Amino acid sequence: MENVLVIRNLNSWFGDNHVLKNIRMEIAKNSVTSVMGPSGCGKSTFIRCLNRMHDMTPSFRMEGEILLDGVNIYSESVDPVYLRRRVGMVFQQANPFPRMSVFENVAVGLRLNGRKLSKSDIAEVVERSLRMAALWNEVKDHLDRPGVSLSGGQQQRLCIARALAVEPEVLLMDEPCSALDPVSTAKIEELIEDLSEKYTIAVVTHNMQQAARISDNVAFFLMGELIEMDKSGKMFTNPSDKRTEQYITGRFG
Amino acid sequence: METRTGRNPKDLAFERASALFAFAVLALTVLLFAVLLRESLPALRTFGARFLVSGTWDPVMEKFGALPFIYGTLVSSFLAILIAVPLSVGAAIFINEFAPAWLKNPVSFLAELLAAIPSVIYGLWGIFVMVPMLRDYLMKPLAKYLGFIPLFKGPVYGPSVLAAGWLLSIMIVPFILSVSREVLATVPQRQKEAVLSLGGTRWEMIRIVIGQHCIPGIFGATVLGLGRALGETMAVTMVIGNRPEVFLSLFQQGYTMAAVIANEFAEAGGLQLSSLILIGLLLFLVTLVVNLAAKWMLKKMVARASRGI
Amino acid sequence: METITFRRKAVDRAMKWAFHLCAFLVILPLFLIFFDLLIKGAKELRWTLLTDLPHPVGDPGGGIANGILGTFVITLLTMTWSVPVAVMCGIYLAEYGRGKFASAVRFAVDTLTGVPSIIMGIFGYILIVLPMKRFSAWAGAAALSMIFIPVVVRTTEDMLRTVPGTVREAALALGIEHWKTTLFITVRTASSGILTGILLAMARIIGETAPLLFTTLGNQFWQTRLDQPMAAMPLQVFSYAISPYEDWHDKAWAGALVLITMVLLINLGARFLTREKQ
Numbered sequence: 064m065e066n067v068l069v070i071r072n073l074n075s076w077f078g079d080n081h082v083l084k085n086i087r088m089e090i091a092k093n094s095v096t097s098v099m100g101p102s103g104c105g106k107s108t109f110i111r112c113l114n115r116m117h118d119m120t121p122s123f124r125m126e127g128e129i130l131l132d133g134v135n136i137y138s139e140s141v142d143p144v145y146l147r148r149r150v151g152m153v154f155q156q157a158n159p160f161p162r163m164s165v166f167e168n169v170a171v172g173l174r175l176n177g178r179k180l181s182k183s184d185i186a187e188v189v190e191r192s193l194r195m196a197a198l199w200n201e202v203k204d205h206l207d208r209p210g211v212s213l214s215g216g217q218q219q220r221l222c223i224a225r226a227l228a229v230e231p232e233v234l235l236m237d238e239p240c241s242a243l244d245p246v247s248t249a250k251i252e253e254l255i256e257d258l259s260e261k262y263t264i265a266v267v268t269h270n271m272q273q274a275a276r277i278s279d280n281v282a283f284f285l286m287g288e289l290i291e292m293d294k295s296g297k298m299f300t301n302p303s304d305k306r307t308e309q310y311i312t313g314r315f316g
Numbered sequence: 317m318e319t320r321t322g323r324n325p326k327d328l329a330f331e332r333a334s335a336l337f338a339f340a341v342l343a344l345t346v347l348l349f350a351v352l353l354r355e356s357l358p359a360l361r362t363f364g365a366r367f368l369v370s371g372t373w374d375p376v377m378e379k380f381g382a383l384p385f386i387y388g389t390l391v392s393s394f395l396a397i398l399i400a401v402p403l404s405v406g407a408a409i410f411i412n413e414f415a416p417a418w419l420k421n422p423v424s425f426l427a428e429l430l431a432a433i434p435s436v437i438y439g440l441w442g443i444f445v446m447v448p449m450l451r452d453y454l455m456k457p458l459a460k461y462l463g464f465i466p467l468f469k470g471p472v473y474g475p476s477v478l479a480a481g482w483l484l485s486i487m488i489v490p491f492i493l494s495v496s497r498e499v500l501a502t503v504p505q506r507q508k509e510a511v512l513s514l515g516g517t518r519w520e521m522i523r524i525v526i527g528q529h530c531i532p533g534i535f536g537a538t539v540l541g542l543g544r545a546l547g548e549t550m551a552v553t554m555v556i557g558n559r560p561e562v563f564l565s566l567f568q569q570g571y572t573m574a575a576v577i578a579n580e581f582a583e584a585g586g587l588q589l590s591s592l593i594l595i596g597l598l599l600f601l602v603t604l605v606v607n608l609a610a611k612w613m614l615k616k617m618v619a620r621a622s623r624g625i
Numbered sequence: 626m627e628t629i630t631f632r633r634k635a636v637d638r639a640m641k642w643a644f645h646l647c648a649f650l651v652i653l654p655l656f657l658i659f660f661d662l663l664i665k666g667a668k669e670l671r672w673t674l675l676t677d678l679p680h681p682v683g684d685p686g687g688g689i690a691n692g693i694l695g696t697f698v699i700t701l702l703t704m705t706w707s708v709p710v711a712v713m714c715g716i717y718l719a720e721y722g723r724g725k726f727a728s729a730v731r732f733a734v735d736t737l738t739g740v741p742s743i744i745m746g747i748f749g750y751i752l753i754v755l756p757m758k759r760f761s762a763w764a765g766a767a768a769l770s771m772i773f774i775p776v777v778v779r780t781t782e783d784m785l786r787t788v789p790g791t792v793r794e795a796a797l798a799l800g801i802e803h804w805k806t807t808l809f810i811t812v813r814t815a816s817s818g819i820l821t822g823i824l825l826a827m828a829r830i831i832g833e834t835a836p837l838l839f840t841t842l843g844n845q846f847w848q849t850r851l852d853q854p855m856a857a858m859p860l861q862v863f864s865y866a867i868s869p870y871e872d873w874h875d876k877a878w879a880g881a882l883v884l885i886t887m888v889l890l891i892n893l894g895a896r897f898l899t900r901e902k903q
Binding site: 326331338339341342344348352404407409411423432438439443519547549574578592593599606607608611 | 710717721722727733736746760771802808
Binding site for chain 1: 789791792794795796797798799800801802805806809810813814816817
C-alpha cells in the first residue's frame with residue numbers, strides 16, 4: 064500500500080518553544096491513523112502542520128519535510144490554498160457557518176473555489192457529500208434551515224460533509240467527538256470507518272478506546288516526540304516502548 | 317527549510333485596496349483640519365488672540381471678536397450639564413437598581429429614542445412649547461421674587477440662555493444616561509452585597525459603593541455630555557435669541573459659536589467669513605479636546621474595573 | 626436606636642422615589658414632544674403636504690414634496706460613496722488593522738464622530754461651494770458623508786470583530802482564499818449588523834439640518850440637479866419654524882411629523898434586523 068503522507072524530520076517551534084521534535088511518520092492511503100497522547104504532547108500542533116494551518120501564526124517556524132504524494136507541501140511552488148482543498152479538516156467544536164443554510168454550508172467550498180459549476184452540479188455534490196456524512200436522510204427536507212439549527216452531532220456531520228464536498232484526498236480530524244454525546248460519537252465513528260474506503264484519515268483523539276475501535280494505525284506522541292507508531296492491535300496489547308505502555312495503562316493522562 | 321506565509325497576490329491586492337479606503341478616511345480628517353486652518357488664517361492674522369476676548373461683532377467696520385459666542389456656548393452648555401447630569405445619573409440608577417426586569421428595557425429604549433430626534437425638531441418644540449412654559453412657570457416667577465439676584469434680572473421674553481441650557485439638557489440626557497449605566501454595571505456585585513448584608517439600606521449601598529466606584533466614570537460621562545452640548549446648533553439657535561452680548565442674567569438672550577455660524581455663514585464673505593471659520597476651528601478644537609478627555613477618563617475607568625478595583 | 630433606624634429608612638424611601646422621579650423626568654419630554662408633534666402636526670397633515678410644492682405666504686395649502694424628494698436625493702447621493710468607503714475601511718480595521726497606521730485611522734474616526742455637524746457644513750462649503758461658486762446638493766452630500774462615514778466605520782469594525790475566529794478557521798481549512806473568506810463569509814456573517822449600522826447612520830443624516838444650511842441651502846421649487854441648491858425636509862422645517870407666519874408654523878409641525886416618522890421607521894427597521902438575527 065502506498066503512502067499518501069510522508070513526514071520527514073519534522074521540527075517546529077512557536078517562537079523559542081520547540082513543540083515538535085524530529086517527527087518521522089508515514090501514513091498509508093485509505094488508512095485510519097489515530098494520533099494520541101496526553102494534553103500538550105503536540106498532537107494538535109502536528110495535525111495542523113499537515114494542512115499548513117499554522118501559516119497564519121506569525122511565531123510559527125518549522126524544519127523538515129511533509130510529502131503529500133511525493134511533493135513537499137511546504138515548498139515554494141505549493142499554493143497552500145490548493146493544498147487545503149486536498150487535505151481537509153474537521154475541528155473539535157463543530158463550526159458550521161452561522162447565517163448559512165445546511166445547503167449553503169456544504170456548497171460554500173465549491174462556490175468559492177473559483178470553478179464554474181452549474182446549480183444542478185452543486186446540488187448533486189451537496190447531496191453526495193451529505194450522504195457520505197450520513198446526514199442526508201435527516202436533513203434532506205430541511206436543506207434551507209440554518210446550519211446552526213442542527214443538533215451538536217448533526218452539526219459535526221455537516222462539517223464533515225462540508226469538508227468532503229471539495230473532494231479532498233486526506234481528511235484530518237482534530238478530536239471530532241470530544242464535544243459530543245455517546246450516541247453521536249458512535250455515529251461518527253461508524254462514519255469514519257465507511258469514509259476510509261475512499262479517503263485517508265488522521266484522527267487526533269484522547270480517547271484510547273476510540274483509537275482502538277476506529278483506527279488501523281496508532282501514533283503515540285509525548286512531549287513533542289513521536290514515541291511509537293504501529294498497528295492499533297499491537298499498540299494496545301503489546302507496545303514496544305515502555306512509555307506507550309505507561310500511557311495506555313493510565314499511568315499518566 | 318523555513319516556512320513562509322505565502323502571499324497570494326489577490327489577497328495582497330484586497331488588503332491594499334481596503335487600506336486605501338482606510339487611508340481615505342484618515343486623509344479626509346486631516347483635510348478637514350487643514351481647510352479650517354487655512355481659511356481662518358486671515359482672521360487669525362488680523363485679530364490674533366484678541367479674537368477670544370473682543371466683544372465686537374461688526375460686519376460693517378470689519379471688526380470681529382468671539383467673546384459673546386464663547387460666553388454663550390459655555391454658559392448654555394454648563395447649564396445643560398448642571399441639569400442633565402443629576403437627572404441622567406438618577407435615571408441610570410433607577411434602571412439598574414430599582415426597575416423591575418420588565419421595565420428596564422422599555423425605559424432605556426425610550427431614553428435612547430430621545431437621541432434619535434433631530435435637533436431641528438427639538439428646536440421647533442422648544443420655540444413653541446418649551447419656551448412659553450419655561451417663561452410663564454419658571455422665569456417670570458423667578459424674576460418677580462428673586463429679581464434682585466443678577467442671575468434673574470431683566471426683562472423676560474422667553475428665548476434666553478436659560479431656555480437653551482434647558483433644551484440642551486434634554487438632548488444630552490441619553491448620552492450621559494447610557495454611559496452612566498455602563499459605569500454602574502462595573503460595580504462588583506459582591507461589594508454591593510457586602511454593604512447590604514451589614515444592614516445598610518439600598519440608598520446607603522448606592523451612596524457608598526457606587527459613589528466610591530463610579531465617580532471617575534460619571535465624570536467621564538459628564539465630559540462626554542459637555543462635548544455634545546458644545547456643538548449643538550439648530551435647537552440652540554432656535555431658542556437662545558441670537559444676541560451677541562455678554563451679560564450675567566440667565567434670562568438674557570445670547571448667542572453661541574455654532575449658532576452664529578449657522579445664521580451668518582451663508583451670506584458672509586471676506587473677513588467675516590474667515591472670522592466665522594475661525595470660530596468653527598475653535599469649536600472643532602474645543603470639542604476635540606473635550607471628547608478625547610472624556611474617552612481617556614472612561615478608558616481609565618474600564619481598566620480599573622477590569623482589574624477588579 | 627429606633628430613631629436612627631427610622632431616619633435611615635426614611636432617607637432610603639425618599640431617595641428611592643427621587644430616583645423614580647429622575648427616570649420619569651428623563652422620559653417626560655419624549656412624551657411631550659411626540660404628543661405635540663401628533664396634535665400640532667395633524668393640523669396641516671393632508672395628502673397635499675406630501676405632493677405639493679410650498680405655496681407663497683398667505684396662500685393656503687402647499688406642501689413639502691420638494692423637500693421630501695430633496696432629502697431622498699441627497700441621502701442617496703451621500704450613501705453612494707460613503708457606504709463603500711466606510712465598509713471597506715471597517716473591513717480593513719477589523720481584518721488587517723494592527724499597527725500604527727490602523728491606530729491613526731481609528732483615531733481619525735474617533736475625532737470625526739465628535740465634530741459638531743455644523744463644522745462639516747463648513748467643510749462642504751470650503752471644498753465644494755467655494756470652487757463651484759454656488760450652493761449645491763454635492764456640497765451637502767460632502768458634508769453629510771463626513772457624519773455618515775465615521776459612524777459606519779465603527780459599527781462595521783465592531784460587527785466584524787464579533788465574528789468568531791472559528792468561522793475564519795473553518796474557511797481557511799476549506800481552501801478558500803483569504804480575501805474571499807473576508808468578503809463572502811466573514812462579512813456575510815456580520816451582514817445584518819453591518820446593515821443595521823448603515824440604516825442607523827442613514828436615519829441620522831436624514832434629520833441633519835446644520836450641515837445643509839450653507840451647502841445645499843434649500844429651494845422653493847422642484848430641483849433635482851445635483852449642482853444646484855436643493856430643498857430638504859429639515860431645512861424646510863427650520864425656515865417654517867422661524868418665520869413670522871402662523872400658518873407656516875403649522876406647516877413646520879406637519880413637516881416635523883413627516884420627518885420624525887421617517888427617522889423612526891428607519892430606526893425601528895434597523896432594530897428589527899438585529900432582532901431577526903437572534
